[in-house]
Amino acid sequence: xxxxxxxQLNISDPPTWGSxxxxxxxxxxxxxEGTYGQVYMAREIRTGEIVALxxxxxxxxxxxxxxxxxxxxxxxxxxxxxxxxKLKEIVTSPGPEKDEQGRPDGNKYxxxxxxxxxxxxxxxxxxxxxxxxxxSVAQIKCYMRQLLTGLHYCHVNQVLHRDIKGSNLLIDxxxxxxLADFGLARSFSxxxxxxxxxxxxxxxxxPPELLLGATKYGPAVDMWSVGCIFAELxxxxxxxxxxxxxxxxxKIFELCGSPDEKNWPEVTKIPWYNNFKPSRPLKxxxxxxxxxxxRHALELLDKMLxxxxxxxxxxxxxxxxxxxxxxxLPCDPKSLPKYESSHxxxxxxxxxxxxxxxxxxxxxxxQHQQQHTRLPPHQQSGQGHPQMRPxxxxxxxxxxxxxxxxxxxxxxxxxxxxxxxxxYPQGGNPSGGYNHQNRGQGGGSYGSGQYPPQGRGxxxxxxxxxxxxxxxxxxxxxxxxxxxxxxxxxxxxxxxxRGSNMVSGNRNQQYNWQQ
Amino acid sequence: xxxVSDNHHHHHQxxxxxxxxxxxxxxxxPRVLTILSHHLEKLVARNDRLVLGxxxxxxKSLKGFDGVRAPxxxxxxxxxxxxxxxxxxxxxxxxxxxxxxxLVHKYPDSLLVSLNVHRLxxxxxxxxxxxxxxxxxxxxxxxxxxxxxxxxxxRLELExxxxxxxxxxxxxQVFETYCQHLEKEMLRxxxxxxxxxxxxxxxxxxxxxxxxxxxxxxxxxxxxxE
Numbered sequence: 001x002x003x004x005x006x007x008q009l010n011i012s013d014p015p016t017w018g019s020x021x022x023x024x025x026x027x028x029x030x031x032x033e034g035t036y037g038q039v040y041m042a043r044e045i046r047t048g049e050i051v052a053l054x055x056x057x058x059x060x061x062x063x064x065x066x067x068x069x070x071x072x073x074x075x076x077x078x079x080x081x082x083x084x085x086k087l088k089e090i091v092t093s094p095g096p097e098k099d100e101q102g103r104p105d106g107n108k109y110x111x112x113x114x115x116x117x118x119x120x121x122x123x124x125x126x127x128x129x130x131x132x133x134x135x136s137v138a139q140i141k142c143y144m145r146q147l148l149t150g151l152h153y154c155h156v157n158q159v160l161h162r163d164i165k166g167s168n169l170l171i172d173x174x175x176x177x178x179l180a181d182f183g184l185a186r187s188f189s190x191x192x193x194x195x196x197x198x199x200x201x202x203x204x205x206x207p208p209e210l211l212l213g214a215t216k217y218g219p220a221v222d223m224w225s226v227g228c229i230f231a232e233l234x235x236x237x238x239x240x241x242x243x244x245x246x247x248x249x250x251k252i253f254e255l256c257g258s259p260d261e262k263n264w265p266e267v268t269k270i271p272w273y274n275n276f277k278p279s280r281p282l283k284x285x286x287x288x289x290x291x292x293x294x295r296h297a298l299e300l301l302d303k304m305l306x307x308x309x310x311x312x313x314x315x316x317x318x319x320x321x322x323x324x325x326x327x328x329l330p331c332d333p334k335s336l337p338k339y340e341s342s343h344x345x346x347x348x349x350x351x352x353x354x355x356x357x358x359x360x361x362x363x364x365x366x367q368h369q370q371q372h373t374r375l376p377p378h379q380q381s382g383q384g385h386p387q388m389r390p391x392x393x394x395x396x397x398x399x400x401x402x403x404x405x406x407x408x409x410x411x412x413x414x415x416x417x418x419x420x421x422x423x424y425p426q427g428g429n430p431s432g433g434y435n436h437q438n439r440g441q442g443g444g445s446y447g448s449g450q451y452p453p454q455g456r457g458x459x460x461x462x463x464x465x466x467x468x469x470x471x472x473x474x475x476x477x478x479x480x481x482x483x484x485x486x487x488x489x490x491x492x493x494x495x496x497x498r499g500s501n502m503v504s505g506n507r508n509q510q511y512n513w514q515q
Numbered sequence: 516x517x518x519v520s521d522n523h524h525h526h527h528q529x530x531x532x533x534x535x536x537x538x539x540x541x542x543x544x545p546r547v548l549t550i551l552s553h554h555l556e557k558l559v560a561r562n563d564r565l566v567l568g569x570x571x572x573x574x575k576s577l578k579g580f581d582g583v584r585a586p587x588x589x590x591x592x593x594x595x596x597x598x599x600x601x602x603x604x605x606x607x608x609x610x611x612x613x614x615x616x617x618l619v620h621k622y623p624d625s626l627l628v629s630l631n632v633h634r635l636x637x638x639x640x641x642x643x644x645x646x647x648x649x650x651x652x653x654x655x656x657x658x659x660x661x662x663x664x665x666x667x668x669x670r671l672e673l674e675x676x677x678x679x680x681x682x683x684x685x686x687x688q689v690f691e692t693y694c695q696h697l698e699k700e701m702l703r704x705x706x707x708x709x710x711x712x713x714x715x716x717x718x719x720x721x722x723x724x725x726x727x728x729x730x731x732x733x734x735x736x737x738x739x740x741e
């Protein structure tokens with residue numbers, strides 16, 4: 001937790017929320033759009049500060065104020081940490097606004113409500129997906145440590161995030177990583193034996209206990225997601241790209257072994273254990289499959305991807321892992337390369353045209369997309385582990401501080417409700433980052449529909465439409481030879497769900513195509 | 516202790532009840548409702564006298580919740596109605612009361628009076644149920660139960676959220692404290708309470724005054740959902 005220096009005490013009270021209107025900001029450009037409304041990059045007129053304005057759409061009269069927004073606001077109100085996105089203020093729009101669809105104004109009281117966030121340049125997935133992107137080991141450690149620090153803070157404040165995934169980890173150009181999108185988050189207390197919904201966390205990052213139907217759970221659910229992200233950073237692509245719950249569990253069991261009373265006491269009492277238990281016992285193969293990983297990394301990953309939530313490592317203990325205290329040490333966030341971002345204002349018409357372009361481009365690009373599978377991290381010289389990955393861009397050094405040009409910025413992802421490369425075939429929350437509106441609503445509860453939408457939303461990005469059919473990668477598990485980042489062929493031509501099935505395609509592809 | 520802690524089991528039963536249909540034999544409302552009603556009635560009666568005596572008009576903070584005149588339905592009946600049709604957990608009433616208490620402390624210029632108590636109750640209980648219950652009815656339904664329009668309830672909801680500065684978190688300690696407070700309140704008024712259990716007959720049988728909060732006949736409103 002960052003402490004204010006004595007001479008920086010915040011004596012002037014921040015404006016009371018709701019006391020100011022959106023007129024205090026100058027909208028610079030629209031940087032995201034989803035079914036919930038728009039996100040703008042804006043400048044506060046008085047201070048010149050750049051912020052992100054997320055509009056809370058209020059046009060569903062029957063529902064009133066979106067519950068996800070209430071939850072996110074009340075939780076962010078009490079969380080103040082360098083690694084948690086800062087909700088600066090809530091502002092109102094002075095009058096009824098013109099509705100884009102031209103429908104009569106359903107909210108006479110207030111034209112609209114905006115959440116004012118600090119501005120962030122990237123999200124982790126968007127960054128990792130940039131063509132040619134290659135994180136150094138020190139960089140991965142730096143991101144992982146920030147992720148764990150922020151999450152530890154949430155957990156000690158009794159907040160479960162419940163939707164940790166790359167697109168909800170925002171990164172600014174100072175290398176700071178912040179947890180965002182608390183629309184699925186909730187408070188928990190240790191004594192409270194509450195039944196919680198298990199329809200949370202995007203499928204690929206959902207822990208086995210939730211997949212097995214547990215309704216009593218805790219911070220360990222977030223730690224599983226962290227393990228998935230960690231492995232993804234090291235491996236170069238998502239490790240459990242299941243297309244539905246059974247397949248998700250199978251993928252987990254294939255890597256982590258099947259659960260039994262020995263490695264996970266009480267597992268047989270979890271509601272759906274009998275429905276999902278594997279037909280034959282499976283051995284844990286994690287260390288074998290990822291044997292090329294750094295020893296300390298593998299050790300930590302093994303503790304994160306522990307089936308039994310009771311034995312899974314906590315955020316606090318993870319921060320103490322050898323991994324973070326051996327060479328190469330996590331780098332200083334400020335030393336990380338700055339990645340160029342670009343925004344261009346697009347009118348609605350232009351976006352529509354673009355969507356059509358994407359439709360055609362998507363088909364043309366299908367066969368090329370596998371080339372954009374992420375690259376593995378750099379191995380620093382002096383690492384005891386040989387570089388085993390024949391990446392197409394096998395530079396070993398020198399990516400530090402390099403500015404990678406090219407607008408693969410997440411804000412510029414394709415517009416549309418399900419924009420994204422299809423990384424998240426289903427789950428409670430298809431959207432990412434600042435955006436959470438509409439999810440779990442209208443369907444009556446979270447994760448309405450067995451197969452909620454897929455498609456990663458970028459931080460300001462889209463939100464999906466519940467009820468989309470199951471699609472996505474038909475991953476076939478792990479190649480015995482370990483990872484094959486550059487080719488990605490093991491998942492087949494439509495594998496890994498990288499945009500092959502998306503309405504609007506992958507933003508990277510989009511830009512590659514444009515270039 | 517008030518029996519409100521079992522709310523979570525409650526929800527899941529509610530899950531299987533897509534439509535609230537009051538059973539033939541009226542279930543006795545949870546004790547917390549009775550205690551809360553009694554407490555609020557006392558408070559409102561005192562404040563009404565105060566406002567009347569001082570000719571002090573309500574200040575503007577809670578003005579949005581004022582009706583033109585007081586609704587004829589009594590507080591106990593109103594709470595019972597909300598409980599019966601929305602099926603929200605008893606905890607929601609305690610948390611709703613916490614919100615009201617926060618409001619009157621935050622805006623000392625504003626009193627809980629018969630003009631605003633109904634609207635405050637339905638709004639607070641609804642927001643509480645949105646916070647607490649994983650499954651809850653939408654604003655449109657709460658509006659029908661509460662006898663206000665959907666648009667008005669939405670407006671009140673926003674008003675409430677901003678007045679509370681979105682401080683809608685109620686920790687379990689705070690929750691317990693309020694339960695104890697209500698419990699004590701009840702013990703202190705032990706005798707009065709007996710009399711309060713079925714208090715509404717006298718109130719509602721008085722000449723029907725045209726009020727804005729016009730709650731419909733039970734059977735009608737139960738079929739109005741969705």
